[in-house]
Amino acid sequence: MICDLKPYPEMKGTSIPWLEELPAGWSVCRNGSLFVQRIETGFADLAILEVSLKTGVRVREFGGSSRKQIMEDRAKYKRASCGDVAYNMMRMWQGAVGVAPVDGLVSPAYVVARPLPGVLPHYFAYLFRTDAYMGEVDNYSRGIVKDRNRLYWEQFKQIQTPCPPTAEQAAIVRFLDHADRKIRRYIRAKQTLIKLLEEQKQVIIHRAVTGGLDPNVRLKPSGEEWLGDVPEHWEIRRVKSLSLVKRGASPRPIADQKYFDEGGEYAWVRIADVSASRKYLEETTQRLSVLGESMSVRLQPGALLLSIAGSVGKPIITKIKCCIHDGFVYFPQYHGNADFLYRVFSCGAPFGRLGKLGTQLNLNTDTVGGIRLGLPPDGEQGVIVAYLDEATTGIEQAVACVRREINLLHEYRTRLIADVVTGKLDVREAAAQLPDEEQEPQLLDDLDEISDPEEAALDDLDTAPEDP
Structure with a gap:
C-alpha cells in the first residue's frame, strides 16, 4: 500500500x-x-x-x-x-x-x-x-x-x-x-526478541558469577537468595566492603552552555550514552568545559559506574575521561577486577529484592553498597570474565542487529x-x-x-x- x-x-x-x-x-x-x-x-x-x-x-x-x-x-x-x-x-x-x-x-x-x-x-x-x-x-x-x-x-x-x-x-x-x-x-515484536536475548545472556552470566565454571567444585550456602550456593573457596562480601559507593554530581542549571565545551577534556555522561553502549563507554554526545567538570565528578578510564536513574541498574566501564551526574554511582576505592564486578551487576539478579530492573529499582549509595556478592580469587575472576566475553558476544551482536x-x-x-x-x-x-x-x-x-x-x-x- x-x-x-x-x-x-x-x-x-x-x-x-x-x-x-x-x-x-x-x-x-x-x-x-x-x-x-x-x-x-x-x-x-x-x-x-x-x-x-x-x-x-x-x-x-x-x-x-x-x-x-x-x-x-x-x-x-x-x-x-x-x-x-x-x-x-x-x-x-x-x-x-x-x-x-x-x-x-x-x-x-x-x-x-x-x-x-x-x-x-x-x-x-x-x-x-x-x-x-x-x-x-x-x-x-x-x-x-x-x-x-x-x-x-x-x-x-x-x-x-x-x-x-x-x-x-x-x-x-x-x-x-x-x-x-x-x-x-x-x-x-523486535523489542520482544531483544528482551528474550537479554534474558538468555543474563542466565549465562548469573550462572558464572554465582557458581564459577567448574561443575565439580564443592559448594557452600551463601545466605543470599540471589547467590544460592557458591564455591566453597569464594568469599561473601558486601559491595561497600570493597569500596565506598558515591554519587556523581551535576553543574546546575544543566542547560547553561557555559558548562559545555566541544573541545573539553572530560566527556559528559548521560543515561542515553550508557543505554546506547554495551560493556564499555567509548564516546558521548557532549563534553564539559573546565568550569563544568569542576562542578561534577571526574572519572578516569577503567572506572566502573552504575546508573541509578533512567535505565536503572545498568553498569558500564568507561574507556575515556568522563564526568557523571547524580543519576550514577561509582566506586572510587575499588581496585579489583572491574570487569568481574561489571558482570555481577549486568546479570540483574543482585537487584532482585530492590524492585523491577529498568526504571523502578530503588537504587542509591546505601542499597548498592549493601549488595552481597560472591568473590572468587583474582585469577579465577579473570578466567570467568574471559569466558563470559566469549559466551555473550554472539548474543550482544544479535541484539545490536535488532536495535x-x-x-x-x-x-x-x-x-x-x-x-x-x-x-x-x-x-x-x-x-x-x-x-x-x-x-x-x-x-x-x-x-x-x-x-x-x-x-x-x-x-x-x-x-x-x-x-x-
Missing part, C-alpha cells in the same frame, strides 16, 4: 520558508487562524496531563514514579479539553506537543490551543512533530539560552502552517494512524509522516480503502521514552512560566 503512493497531481509554491511547494488544493494559514488559546483554571479535580517529548500528551502516572511531583495548588493548572493541542513552551522545538486524550490539567508552563471548526488536531500534531516544523518553532522561540527558549502563544500564532482541506486532514490522519500501528507492531532494525523503522516512520503531512505523498485513495481498526495501547516501550534524568527534569519544568 505505502509503496503505491504517488505525488499530488498538481503543486503550487508557498510562502513558508521551509516548504517550497504544496498541493494545489491546500492553503497556508497562520496558527492564530487555526487555534485560539485556552486559559481556563480552577478545575482541580481533573487528571494531570503531561507532554512527553516522544509520546505526546498523556495522563500522568504518579504511582512508583521517580519523577513524582507534588502539586501544591492544582487550581492554578490550565484545563485542556479532550481534542485540544497542548505544548510545553520550553520543549516545543523538540516535539513536546500533542492532543489531549481526555479533559485534564496541564502545567502553567504549557500552552493550550483549542482548534477552530474545520481543524483536526491530530493532523497538526503529526505536522508539529516533524523535523522541519520543529526547526521553524525554534526560529520563533525566545530566550536567553537556546536550551531555555520558549515558544509563547504570541509567537506560536504567527507561524505559517500548511493546511489541507478538512476532508484531507481526516484522510491523512486515518492513513498515518494505520501505518503507525503497523510500524509499532513490528517494533514491539539497528528498530532504528531503521523509526527513521522510516519519521520520513513517512513528514512526506505525508507536507503534501509530498497523496494518501487520499489509500486512506479510503483502509479497514476500520481499534486504537492500540502505546507499544514503543522504553525505546521511545525519556531515559536521561536531566532531560526528564527539563521536560518536567511544571512551574509558572517566565514572563516574555
Whole structure:
C-alpha cells in the first residue's frame, strides 16, 4: 500500500520558508487562524496531563514514579479539553506537543490551543512533530539560552502552517494512524526478541558469577537468595566492603552552555550514552568545559559506574575521561577486577529484592553498597570474565542487529509522516480503502521514552512560566 503512493497531481509554491511547494488544493494559514488559546483554571479535580517529548500528551502516572511531583495548588493548572493541542513552551522545538486524550490539567508552563471548526488536531500534531516544523518553532522561540527558549502563544500564532482541506486532514490522519500501528507492531515484536536475548545472556552470566565454571567444585550456602550456593573457596562480601559507593554530581542549571565545551577534556555522561553502549563507554554526545567538570565528578578510564536513574541498574566501564551526574554511582576505592564486578551487576539478579530492573529499582549509595556478592580469587575472576566475553558476544551482536532494525523503522516512520503531512505523498485513495481498526495501547516501550534524568527534569519544568 505505502509503496503505491504517488505525488499530488498538481503543486503550487508557498510562502513558508521551509516548504517550497504544496498541493494545489491546500492553503497556508497562520496558527492564530487555526487555534485560539485556552486559559481556563480552577478545575482541580481533573487528571494531570503531561507532554512527553516522544509520546505526546498523556495522563500522568504518579504511582512508583521517580519523577513524582507534588502539586501544591492544582487550581492554578490550565484545563485542556479532550481534542485540544497542548505544548510545553520550553520543549516545543523538540516535539513536546500533542492532543489531549481526555479533559485534564496541564502545567502553567504549557500552552493550550483549542482548534477552530474545520481543524483536526491530530493532523497538526503529526505536522508539529516533524523535523522541519520543529526547526521553524525554534526560529520563533525566545530566550536567553537556546536550551531555555520558549515558544509563547504570541509567537506560536504567527507561524505559517500548511493546511489541507478538512476532508484531507481526516484522510491523512486515518492513513498515518494505520501505518503507525503497523510500524509499532513490528517494533514491539523486535523489542520482544531483544528482551528474550537479554534474558538468555543474563542466565549465562548469573550462572558464572554465582557458581564459577567448574561443575565439580564443592559448594557452600551463601545466605543470599540471589547467590544460592557458591564455591566453597569464594568469599561473601558486601559491595561497600570493597569500596565506598558515591554519587556523581551535576553543574546546575544543566542547560547553561557555559558548562559545555566541544573541545573539553572530560566527556559528559548521560543515561542515553550508557543505554546506547554495551560493556564499555567509548564516546558521548557532549563534553564539559573546565568550569563544568569542576562542578561534577571526574572519572578516569577503567572506572566502573552504575546508573541509578533512567535505565536503572545498568553498569558500564568507561574507556575515556568522563564526568557523571547524580543519576550514577561509582566506586572510587575499588581496585579489583572491574570487569568481574561489571558482570555481577549486568546479570540483574543482585537487584532482585530492590524492585523491577529498568526504571523502578530503588537504587542509591546505601542499597548498592549493601549488595552481597560472591568473590572468587583474582585469577579465577579473570578466567570467568574471559569466558563470559566469549559466551555473550554472539548474543550482544544479535541484539545490536535488532536495535539497528528498530532504528531503521523509526527513521522510516519519521520520513513517512513528514512526506505525508507536507503534501509530498497523496494518501487520499489509500486512506479510503483502509479497514476500520481499534486504537492500540502505546507499544514503543522504553525505546521511545525519556531515559536521561536531566532531560526528564527539563521536560518536567511544571512551574509558572517566565514572563516574555
